[in-house]
Amino acid sequence: QVQLVQSGAEVKKPGASVRVSCKASGYTFTAHYLHWVRQAPGQGLEWMAIIHPSGGNTIYAQKFQGRVALTRDTSTSTVYMELSSLRPEDTAVYYCTRVASPTAGPAYFFDYWGQGTLVTVSS
Amino acid sequence: EIVLTQSPATLSLSPGERATLSCRASQSVGYYVGWYQQKYGQAPRLLIYDASKRATGIAARFSGSGSGTDFTLTISSLEPEDFAVYYCQQRSNWPMTFGQGTRLEIK
Numbered sequence: 568q569v570q571l572v573q574s575g576a577e578v579k580k581p582g583a584s585v586r587v588s589c590k591a592s593g594y595t596f597t598a599h600y601l602h603w604v605r606q607a608p609g610q611g612l613e614w615m616a617i618i619h620p621s622g623g624n625t626i627y628a629q630k631f632q633g634r635v636a637l638t639r640d641t642s643t644s645t646v647y648m649e650l651s652s653l654r655p656e657d658t659a660v661y662y663c664t665r666v667a668s669p670t671a672g673p674a675y676f677f678d679y680w681g682q683g684t685l686v687t688v689s690s
Numbered sequence: 691e692i693v694l695t696q697s698p699a700t701l702s703l704s705p706g707e708r709a710t711l712s713c714r715a716s717q718s719v720g721y722y723v724g725w726y727q728q729k730y731g732q733a734p735r736l737l738i739y740d741a742s743k744r745a746t747g748i749a750a751r752f753s754g755s756g757s758g759t760d761f762t763l764t765i766s767s768l769e770p771e772d773f774a775v776y777y778c779q780q781r782s783n784w785p786m787t788f789g790q791g792t793r794l795e796i797k
Contacts, residue, residue: 612726612734612777612788628785662733667745674781676724678745680733 571681589663596644597621696789713778
């Protein structure tokens with residue numbers, strides 16, 4: 568079965584960086600775009616970035632340009648999201664999520680989600 | 691950036707009743723809207739995509755409609771497990787955006 572398994576919770580100080588991993592299994596890793604979406608405590612969903620695991624092409628939301636970077640390791644079917652210059656307002660649950668169709672473009676809907684990784688930014 | 695405005699913010703209904711949730715876009719998004727359900731402490735679950743298509747395994751009591759700027763998610767007869775937060779999402783324009791959510795609570 569399809570699974571996206573994310574790394575564990577992180578606590579970081581302002582100004583630091585965090586790296587969250589998302590390991591995919593149960594499907595052809597290179598066939599589906601993977602996105603990152605975050606959710607601040609008690610708030611809604613915010614789209615951050617996308618990567619195509621095959622070529623490594625990325626698109627980042629303008630809000631996060633220069634602070635976020637996605638990479639992938641096809642040998643382990645893992646995508647990494649690194650967010651730098653952390654601020655308290657970056658405290659959120661970060662989700663990786665898969666585009667539902669392998670033939671859809673990068674902008675589509677999400678059928679499988681990771682369990683979420685809580686990143687807490689506090690001095 | 692396209693803004694999606696969901697209404698109402700909170701909807702209080704009883705099991706067995708019909709729920710109607712609205713999502714309005716700040717400009718036309720065609721029919722490229724989806725709906726997700728999120729329960730406390732869980733990741734969102736895709737219910738509807740491209741305005742009216744039910745995702746795999748989603749019960750027939752969930753239906754979606756609309757095009758352009760106005761979209762509706764209807765739950766025909768509420769089951770106890772349907773009480774959750776619902777989000778709409780558009781994929782028409784970058785960046786993809788979500789509505790702020792409608793909380794469906796038990797009356």
